[in-house]
Amino acid sequence: MDMGLREMCVGEKRTVIIPPHLGYGEAGVDGEVPGSAVLVFDIELLELVAGLPEGYMFIWNGEVSPNLFEEIDKDGNGEVLLEEFSEYIHAQVASGKGKLAPGFDAELIVKNMFTNQDRNGDGKVTAEEFKLKDQEAKHDEL
Structure with a gap:
């Protein structure tokens, strides 16, 4: 094809x-x-939609909020469930602030993003789990 x-x-x-x-x-x-x-x-061919960079399933269009976790955690309980995460990501895509990879199941992408952040696999993401890998606490070894 x-x-x-x-x-x-x-x-x-x-x-x-x-x-x-x-x-x-x-x-x-x-x-x-x-x-x-x-x-x-x-x-x-009705429309040509640009894809995402190789290996990406979601990108931000612009700056990412420094208070991202707090924005996603609507109820302020310190934990983000899949439903909160999904609602937030879809709202960002709808407003043009984020972009999901075209041609893929959006719900599956969001679920995989959530699972990746839920490092201990308990079905919720805490602020500590949410930190990007380059933001994680580092320690010196002797």
Whole structure:
């Protein structure tokens, strides 16, 4: 498919034909695509959305608040649950302050972000867990 979309412009329409050896092969997909099927797609490129840098699933568009944890922790109890985290991230994306990777399940991205911050796996993120790796307390070893 990616070969058929190369150099496509916004507003352009194309018919992309994918032969069996580049599609589902002789086996097909049981109950959905017969074996040796030639796939035909009529495509119109409506919008081109820039992706994120390699390896990123979320980026901030601008400066990150120094009080980020407090902003996410709406009820002020010192712990952020997945629901609070998800609501905050989606609000940032909706307002244009943040961007999730296009073409991926947004809820899965947010859940993975939360799980990454929940370092002890207890289902909530504390201020200490939330610190970025470069902000973590460092100690000298002898």
